[in-house]
Amino acid sequence: MEMEKDPHDQTGSYVHAGEAFDRDMNYIPDRITSDGSSPWPVEAGRYRLAVSRACPWANRTIISRRLLGLEDAISMAIAGPTHDKRSWTFDLDPGGKDPVLGIERLQQAYFARYPDYPRGITVPAMVDVPTGGVVTNDFNRITLDFATQWTDFHREGAPDLYPEGQRGEIDELNHWVLHHVNNGVYKTGFAGSQETYEKAYTDLWESLDALEDRLSRSRYLMGPAITEADVRLFPTLVRFDPVYHSHFKANRQPLASMPNLWNYTKDLFQTPGFGDTVDFQHIKEHYYVVQTDLNPTQIVPLGPDTSIFLEPHDRDRFDTDTWGPGGTAPLPPKADEVVDPAHTPLHPTGR
Template sequence: MTAEDRTTAEHSTEGSYVHKGKPFDRDMTYIDDRITRDGRDGWPVEEGRYRLIAARACPWANRTLISRRLLGLEDAISVGMPGPTHDRRSWTFDLDEDGVDPVLGYERLQQAYFARFPDYPRGITVPAVVDIPSKAVVTNDFQQITLDFATEWTALHRDGAPDLYPEGQREEIDALNRWMLHRVNNGVYKVGFAGSQEDYEREYRELWAALDELEERLGDRRYLMGPSITEADVRLFPTLIRFDPVYFGHFKANRQPLATMPNLWNYTKDLFQTPGFGDTVDLTQIKTHYYFVHEDINPTQVVPLGPDMSHLLEAHDRDRLTTNTWGDGGTAPAAPPAAEVVDPAHTPLSVTGR
């Protein structure tokens, strides 16, 4: 087997995601180098040196796009966006002119991985941060990337950037994020890629028990940690925004639509209407990715037209709760750069700031 063929199905490469008789088990081994102020891993924070590769279709990548927007790192960290579909080798830059990333000169994200690890044996995943001078991948550790954006890149944050990872709440945020990762963020995949009826039913119940807990948690607080947005909200929103269009039907997580759960749904609408969240969402790319790439569970690759998601812009009731959205001294981010604006045809309506 050649290096080009080495992939793992649970990563972002086309192939077999469902294994009959087996539960879904995500490979959580990532390139764990970090970009830090002191450069202790050999990668110092440096404006303009790194390129974030983040497909809009991917929920793990969506987190990094949100964090980058909220913190105002657009000028410090450039972004490359692969298209919503890929083959078994890699995400590709098919949205760019001539199918080539204009900064890296690559057709495939795989090339950045192989530039550093010629025999890289795992999935070619997004998000990934690439060192522009060497054109080699630095890290694809999606859980650490956003934490480092919040804590290591502070010198390059915009004026008024929120503190997404406040020191006094870090222990609780970390615990909640670990729980959400296994029960919700990855929980939907455990349901959708279950290889047996027994596995499916167990994971289905686990997922819905977790969503019921979140519904209760959001009954007395505007955001997951209280009156202000934190890293926890950045991690939950990408799963919730994909739930009704994808996970409900495609992954058979169909106890009820999220839109029937008042706290979770109004929370989702609230964040969707918040600058930095909804303006990173491309619902067309999201649906195209899941329904086209997961041939195991959708062999026809037919992408559904529905559901109608225009109600994301309807009024929500979250402002009845104590609110300090951006934290003390924080402000909303400016509009996204023109080159990063989502095609209005790919969202329910134009997302406007407040």
Template sequence: MSSEESGSYVHEGEAFDRDMRYIDTRITRDARDGYGVEPGRYRLIVARACPWAHRAVISRRLLGLEDVISMGIAGPVHDWRSWSFDLDPGGRDPVLGIERLREAYFRRVPDYPRGITVPAMVDTRDGAVVTNDFQQMTLDFATEWTAFQREGAPDLYPAGRREEIDELNRWMLHHVNNGVYRTGFAGSQAEYEKAYRDLWESLDVLEERLGRSRYLMGPSITEADVRLFPTLIRFDVVYFAHFKANRQPLFTLPNLWNYTKDLFATPGFGDTVDFQQIKEHYYVVQTDVNPTRIVPLGPDLSGLLEPHDRDRFESATWGAGTAPGPVAAAERVDPAHTPWGAASL
């Protein structure tokens, strides 16, 4: 059982060390790992609270894979037995018929010894997890599922820039995406201060970078933006206070904040964010950080709806593609959990 599965995140005197060992089986066109690309065969299991799962939700929507890969959504609060499907009628995923995600893991590896994580791709034929490798998953959505992407799908991982994107993504993973966790789950003052300084130095680098182009790689959205947005959208809501990453709120950094507002207004990004589930997860589940389990009412998120200034840069948001269509009715976020549905959450 991993520390995250058991509910223990902070270890006294230690730095936070994320277990990055995942089921790395891939779903590919040539089925070289035994799993071929096939419409309707796989179910993507996510939780709207989780930033790693959020990437997969965004990628699937931008690429128009909703009718090809179904999606199950776990609730925001779980216990040591793993994510559960308490949002569904009867508390069971309607396709897989399971109450807890660990059932799908155990069908692949009995008594699976590591974290029961989202996102996870599950084979509906046998109900077993194929992969939970969130790093590779969205890259495969972009490159292996091209035959089934919607007409006008953007090229999120252009061949000529993959090395640059990979380098930036590796850096962001360690210093920003996981940097907030290293700050929040530090087990000593010294480890906290080290992680805090590294996180803010890295955010300052991104603030400067986003002063040169609309998106991280230039005028168009890429995989790098898909990976950064879930961290930024959670920053003022969770990481600033809950993880003590409190040098300053994100809204005081003009380039990062306007970039976040820009993406929030972009189809596929803001319409996949559920702020209430995000807050419930972090503040209720992580009891060694927040033992009272009190969920804060703030912050006021209405600023996300204000105009941004990112159109001052050269822009080709979708490259040679087009924006995705409306969110499917069954996958819409509850309006009450959004800035336009409530003045404050």
């Protein structure tokens, strides 16, 4: 999703000597709405969600789309896990082109709308299929709009991920998690000095300790049911031991040694719509191959053993209403959106 100084952008340089990591948070602010408040109306089949399974910011949109049952209303373009200095590429598709947009690079969708687009070519992005132009890459808004603007196309039994009575608290928690955890791992990993690293490392672990304590009192972040807050935290946690612990030097301890956070992560991983969106091989290839500032050899580690994500958890000791009143689990992923069985422990051949 990132921009110029961002680890998922196309510049190829992430560490700046002597500087703290500074994420560019300026995104295309357009929204797709149902009330006529924008030039982009909610319309089934009109938009395509461009993602990479490697990117945590894109991962949250894949989860939200699955949980809400928006697969038939919003199609999905999946870029490969690595990219060059120009942009994410659709090298997983036959002929190296997205079959709907007909483009090789996500950059082409950005340039179709903004020929001189000056910022990073980021995922997730919503693309207008008729024009081939990007509508928005505002990751912070996309999932909220999935929950609130696309309700006419939600599946029967879709959970209310952004319940009106909890929105203020969810927004506050999401803002804190974004800056201290979701982005905290990047501040740690891309620190340009010992001083900025130690400051970011300390803040990250103080924040993880606070979440460890919070999750000692309820099954999910906001209580007995899954909400937008869980959708946003999970992609960071599921990447922590495979990538952030070593690659980003966030190595006080593995997440697997923290009882509440680890069992919470396993619980969500085993919940339909969460773990079945995770491609561990794509995740590792992206971080270890693209981020040559940190890994100049581009060697991708074989470990860790991700089968531990399928071990029993203890989260059912709490009051639970996972999908909320009247909610049900999502259907299995569409056949063409199933994660490669060799890349996930959800399949017996997965590592």
